[in-house]
Amino acid sequence: MLDKALCGSKRYWGLIIFLLAIIGVGVLTYGYQLREGLGITGMGRSVSWGFYIAQLTFLVGVAASAVMLVIPYYLHNYKEFGKIAILGEFVAIAAVTMCLLFVLADLGQPQRMFNLILHPTLNSVLFWDMIVLNGYLFLNLIIGWTTLGAEKKGTPPPGWVKPLIYLSIPWAVSIHTVTAFLYSGLPGRGFWLTAVMAPRFLASAFAAGPALLILLALIVRKYTKFDPGAKAIQALAKIVTYAIITFVFLFFCELFTVFYSQIPEHMDHFKYLYMGYDGYGAYVPFMWLSLILAGISIIMLVNPKTRKNEGTLVVACVMVFISTWIDKGMGMISGGFVPDPLHEVHEYIPTLPELTITVGIYAIGALILTVLYKVVVSVREEELA
Amino acid sequence: MNKRGEMLTGLVIAVFLVLVLSPILYNFAVGNARSVPDLKPPPGGEKQCVESKEWMRGNHMQLLFDWRETVVREGNRTYRASDGKEYNMSLTSECLSCHTNKDEFCDQCHDYLKVKPYCWDCHIVPPKENA
Amino acid sequence: MSMDRRKFLKVAGVGALGLAGLPASRLLAADDPRFKPPAEGLQGKRWAMVIDLTKEAHDADAISVCHKIHNVPQLTNPRHEIKWLWNTGFKHAFPGLASKHMAVQYKGEHSALVLCNHCENPPCVRVCPTKATFRRADGIVLMDFHRCIGCRFCMAACPFGARSFNWVDPRTASNLDEPGEVMLTFPTRMKGVVEKCNFCAERLARGLIPACVENSSDGRMLFGDLEDPHSDVSRIVKSKYTIRRKQHLGTEPSVFYIV
Numbered sequence: 001m002l003d004k005a006l007c008g009s010k011r012y013w014g015l016i017i018f019l020l021a022i023i024g025v026g027v028l029t030y031g032y033q034l035r036e037g038l039g040i041t042g043m044g045r046s047v048s049w050g051f052y053i054a055q056l057t058f059l060v061g062v063a064a065s066a067v068m069l070v071i072p073y074y075l076h077n078y079k080e081f082g083k084i085a086i087l088g089e090f091v092a093i094a095a096v097t098m099c100l101l102f103v104l105a106d107l108g109q110p111q112r113m114f115n116l117i118l119h120p121t122l123n124s125v126l127f128w129d130m131i132v133l134n135g136y137l138f139l140n141l142i143i144g145w146t147t148l149g150a151e152k153k154g155t156p157p158p159g160w161v162k163p164l165i166y167l168s169i170p171w172a173v174s175i176h177t178v179t180a181f182l183y184s185g186l187p188g189r190g191f192w193l194t195a196v197m198a199p200r201f202l203a204s205a206f207a208a209g210p211a212l213l214i215l216l217a218l219i220v221r222k223y224t225k226f227d228p229g230a231k232a233i234q235a236l237a238k239i240v241t242y243a244i245i246t247f248v249f250l251f252f253c254e255l256f257t258v259f260y261s262q263i264p265e266h267m268d269h270f271k272y273l274y275m276g277y278d279g280y281g282a283y284v285p286f287m288w289l290s291l292i293l294a295g296i297s298i299i300m301l302v303n304p305k306t307r308k309n310e311g312t313l314v315v316a317c318v319m320v321f322i323s324t325w326i327d328k329g330m331g332m333i334s335g336g337f338v339p340d341p342l343h344e345v346h347e348y349i350p351t352l353p354e355l356t357i358t359v360g361i362y363a364i365g366a367l368i369l370t371v372l373y374k375v376v377v378s379v380r381e382e383e384l385a
Numbered sequence: 386m387n388k389r390g391e392m393l394t395g396l397v398i399a400v401f402l403v404l405v406l407s408p409i410l411y412n413f414a415v416g417n418a419r420s421v422p423d424l425k426p427p428p429g430g431e432k433q434c435v436e437s438k439e440w441m442r443g444n445h446m447q448l449l450f451d452w453r454e455t456v457v458r459e460g461n462r463t464y465r466a467s468d469g470k471e472y473n474m475s476l477t478s479e480c481l482s483c484h485t486n487k488d489e490f491c492d493q494c495h496d497y498l499k500v501k502p503y504c505w506d507c508h509i510v511p512p513k514e515n516a
Numbered sequence: 517m518s519m520d521r522r523k524f525l526k527v528a529g530v531g532a533l534g535l536a537g538l539p540a541s542r543l544l545a546a547d548d549p550r551f552k553p554p555a556e557g558l559q560g561k562r563w564a565m566v567i568d569l570t571k572e573a574h575d576a577d578a579i580s581v582c583h584k585i586h587n588v589p590q591l592t593n594p595r596h597e598i599k600w601l602w603n604t605g606f607k608h609a610f611p612g613l614a615s616k617h618m619a620v621q622y623k624g625e626h627s628a629l630v631l632c633n634h635c636e637n638p639p640c641v642r643v644c645p646t647k648a649t650f651r652r653a654d655g656i657v658l659m660d661f662h663r664c665i666g667c668r669f670c671m672a673a674c675p676f677g678a679r680s681f682n683w684v685d686p687r688t689a690s691n692l693d694e695p696g697e698v699m700l701t702f703p704t705r706m707k708g709v710v711e712k713c714n715f716c717a718e719r720l721a722r723g724l725i726p727a728c729v730e731n732s733s734d735g736r737m738l739f740g741d742l743e744d745p746h747s748d749v750s751r752i753v754k755s756k757y758t759i760r761r762k763q764h765l766g767t768e769p770s771v772f773y774i775v
Contacts, residue, residue, distance in 0.1 A: 037682065037684045038681070039707075043595070045594075045597050045598075046595075048668045048671040106668075107666050107667055109665045109709060112665045112666075116665065124644055125669075182669070186672055186673045188762065188765060264612070265611070342676075343608055457661075460652060460654070460717070461551035462552075462721050464551060464552075474551070478700075478701070506706035509700050512696060
């Protein structure tokens, strides 16, 4: 089926070459990082994780959100999602691949990566994160590929994928839960030390992922003959609505606990992110932008008129995506490290090489997604013909 | 599945296999060279290595890995060789105390065999006295 | 379709078997008769330290000796700094305990001396995915630099900021770039691994107490076995009121402070 990705229009090849060029620059910059060490990033003794781990966190969410299509379609037999479920699974494949690449980019000694397997350590959450991420990648590869292959032949998918599909549901929840546990179990980091971390992660994931899917589905409809279906898109929009509201609710639960209790170890991180602390506040405008976008998007999504109008729906989805990206991809990691355990403030600003590598990895994800979507579209177009 | 698809999948698997197996293939290609260059004995005139020369030739890497494991993780520091002699398990202070000519000994052999132990990124090679 | 799945599973299976076989071949018999603890080494059940903050701080010697003998690089970029033992303000060492009404001696930016606490319940060990950081039977929390993959989970987990990462090649530092200036008795580190104080494990093995304690000003630092009732450390901890950093987190530090 992969051969479908080899014949495409000029526009398709243009996109592929464009992505390959970005990937090339990213790979070169990664070579530079390998040679010089992670000192080329903005991270340091005090803020020891940065943009890479933040993107991992965000993308795990995007990957997990495929479950928002799988549950209605396979558990509740919601037929409208029949055509679109595969789009979710393929987003998951691209997103998990990016996650694994971000872990790799963040390692100081990537050539020793196999120590994770040679010395498996059951008490380390990172060990489990590797297990669940790789497992999820394989599940989605197998499920996506076989269901699409069966569809191409016009047969129902083989019986043995059903259990795998059911397994992928709790597995999707697990990848984001385990990722939240990376942070929420650390004794000295007040910002992350909260039981609401995993639920909050899941809520923002189930907003960001389906919002992205809506955008992708609309792009697919615009540029190809395959129509994912207006009803499916509207159903997704409702999922986004509930999820973003839940996310904001959980965020306010956190805010209340932190600010009403007035415990400095928890509160100072929020002060840093939303008001600035000790003269540092590079993230303040972004964090407020995130909140404002979440607020506006909720209004637009709750109002049936703006939700049903695809023009305004697109705007709302873009807002949801940016808002959740700022929350996880920027604030979540830096906020946890500032102030540090010695209550010192060292602000983290990513560097150009760091951003270049990040963009390179996103381009790899986009390339995977483009190729996989091309296959889906070709199969669907054949069906129509 | 059609021909093209199979070829492509085959290609992907082949590339994957080559990548995964490349260290082993590489060893086959270069690591099996038999003849060893002329090695300089320890300049200090010592006659006996930690273990027999033949054993050392084939096993010094594993010995060093065992040493570092037991020194760092189990707190052992003394090695009892098969002839009963005791040694301080240390790369710099033991091996290099006899093989002071690392560049003419370890390096020469490794260079020849295209092995590049990364130990010296951290472990220190004592500077040559008269260099 | 099904053909290459089978093929793929075969390859994956062989790979997995190979990986599973590796650790077994690398396993050391824990009681291999070839390896013995050093005869002259100091033995303890739980090594611990007492630092007296009521004594005036003259810690420069202790710090510079520590960093010298362990080849700790002096890097100019503060973000890349590597610290095993250092002075900081009381309010940084003990956030939550400082108050603006305290005695003046606690207000200086260098009043407290901090290092790895060698916790009894160390979060860094709990999170490490490769057991590169581990707790020895004598209570020392050690790093196995050979195994560290540089994920820095331990740095996120440590509530005391005791860990440093080699963001750059440490040998480029001004104090290590000349061969003559490097101490031969302890390896440097390389870029991409985490490091921290090791309670001078390599000196204990030679029967010596930690270098900082040996070089500290009179009575400022003590070292001993907390499980040995006759050790200096035990006597002080039993007879005086001491505090530990962030005790409420339950990590059970082994460094006690007299305040």
